[in-house]
Amino acid sequence: MEAVRGISFAVERGEVFGLLGPNGAGKTTTVEILEGYRSRDGGTVEVLGVDPWHGGSDLRQRIGVVLQSSELPAALTVREVHRMFAGYYEHPRDIDHVIELVGLAEKSGARVKTLSGGQKRRLDLGIALVGDPELVFLDEPTTGFDPSARRTAWDLVRSLRELGKTILLTTHYLDEAQQLADRVAVIRDGKIVQQGSPADLIGVTPKVQIRYRDGARDVVIETDEPTRMLAELTGAAAAEGRELEALEVVRPSLEDVYLDLVDGDEPAA
Amino acid sequence: MRLFFHELRTQQLLFWRNRESAVFVFVFPPMLFLLLGAVYDGKIDGFPAVDALLVGLVGYGCANTAFAGLAITLVIRRESGILKRVRATPLPAQTYLVAVLVSTLIVFLLQMALTLVLGVVLYGAHDPENWPGLFLALLLGAAAFAGLGFGVASLIRSAEGSSAVVNLIVLPMAFLSGSFGPTREYPDVLQALADVLPLTYLIDIFKNVYLRGESFWHDPTAIAIVAAWGVAGLLVAWHRFGWMPRER
Secondary structure, rough: OOOOOOOOOOOOOEEEEEEEEOOOOOHHHHHHHHHOOOOOOOOOOEEEEEEEHOHHHHOOOOOOEEEEOOOOOOOEHHHHHHHHHHHEEEOOOOHHHHHHHHHOOOOOHEEEOOOHHHHHHHHHHHHHOOOOOOOEEEEEEOOOOOOHHHHHHHHHHHHHHHOOOEEEEOOOHHHHHHHHHHHHEEEEEEEEEEEEHHHHHHHOOOOOEEEEEEEEEEEEEEEEOHHHHHHHHHHHHOOOOOEEEEEEEOOHHHHHHHHHHHHOOOOOO | OHHHHHHHHHHHHHHHOOHHHHHHHHHHHHHHHHHHHHHOOEEEEOHHHHHHHHHHHHHHHHHHHHHHHHHHHHHHHHHOOHHHHHHHHOOHHHHHHHHHHHHHHHHHHHHHHHHHHHHHHHHHOOOOOOHHHHHHOOOOOOHHHHHHHHHHHHHHHOOHHHHHHHHHHHHHHHOOOOOOOEEEEEEHHHHHOOOOOHHHHHHHHHHHHOOOOOOHHOHHHHHHHHHHHHHHHHHHHHHHOOOOOOOO
């Protein structure tokens, strides 16, 4: 079965790259190929200069992984889980420092099974960082979070970026991509339908809406040339001494662009 | 080597910290021995009942700890994504699997030592006639049943079902192979079934070294049959073992 096809992107060192798309679009499949979990039927993939399917231990020394859903040994403490994973790496970071970084210092001696969902996610992040990776994969790191937990997680990702880590992030939340990613690729039905900076993505859909009310009728004009269109409209109205009621010019939000891209003609379930 | 010892230590911590595994896997065989030892009297197959039971329960311990405990643990870890997560670290697959195996072996040997001490102290069971032979037999049994454990773990699809499936194998096998008492009165069909089970032959080997003081190599056919089951399990694992959850 073909889950993805027509995916091509390059992530620069030190950047946060977002793979954005609805559930089932192929984000996780793509990331799992990059993490070395899945082989592929075709195409070229390089992660830190190596093919991840053949990267072996050497590549895994250099990457950190937060899976979409995975558990950790429930009976161990936060600190023990960090020590367990730190032991797998040649040059691990200081465990207590990592626990502090992900905000679990107070839970250091707590068993994994007593942690809340958000705390477990931070533990996932901690063990992804404990090997001091150059590249971190975050597969839907905030799915199921309440708003304040999401803010905390976002701050964490930003602090990773400041540490100079390269981050590949998947998400189906648009605001998350907008907040965190330097560049975004929008993926739908296993294909990348658009990529660029969040600002670029808005830029590529040039339709600006001009709205006003004409008597009882709401008029919406979509145009590539808002300046000329607006001049014509207002010129004509002024000449007739008419007021364009409720006149507004609306730039599309990233959300409009995104929905336009992922909804398209067919449902992208 | 550093990685191996780190992982072995981790596996031991995981085993003893987890109350279910510590109680059901470690305590169950010695407990069964204590119960059966209190019930049986006289002689079984010409040996003092408690000696024969001790040997049978050592066999059951193999099936319980090296096979059932290992298989259930592996399936639960696979389905919960722990195996998948560990796979993303630099820890080599073979280091992980060998550490799991050796950790199981340590638990098993401690369990057998406890059973033996209980038997000798509480019920006046005899010491093993052939210590080195017993040790070799324990290693053979644990290795073969661990091989079967890896194989069966590869075939089980869900964590919820793992315990049921494994016990459906272990309990009838232990019963048929004479772990819990003499099988001489069993119907022919059941005895014929017992004749293909690895535990039957493993218990024979234990009888040879523990009760009769024979050499470990006394019955090469039995050794070959036990080993063949282990290899068959490993072959299944070789083809079917997976690190990724199957259910999701």
